[in-house]
Amino acid sequence: MIKVKPRGNESIQQMLKRFKRLCQREGLTRDMKRHSYYEKPSERKRRQQRKAVRKTELER
Secondary structure, rough: OOOOOOOOOOOHHHEEEEHHHHHHHHHHHHHHHHHOOOOOOEEEEHHHHHHHHHHHHOOO
C-alpha cells in the first residue's frame, strides 16, 4: 500500500504528483489498466508469446 504524508509546507498538488509518481514506479497504473477489462486466456497467452518474441529479437 502506498502512503504519502505531507512534507512541511507541501501543497496538495505536489503531494498528488508524488503519489502518482510512486504508483508508476510500483507498476500500479499498468496493472490497473490491464485488469480494467477481461482478457481471455487465449489472448493472454498470445500477448505473452509476442512479448517473448520481442525480447528475443532485442537480445540478438
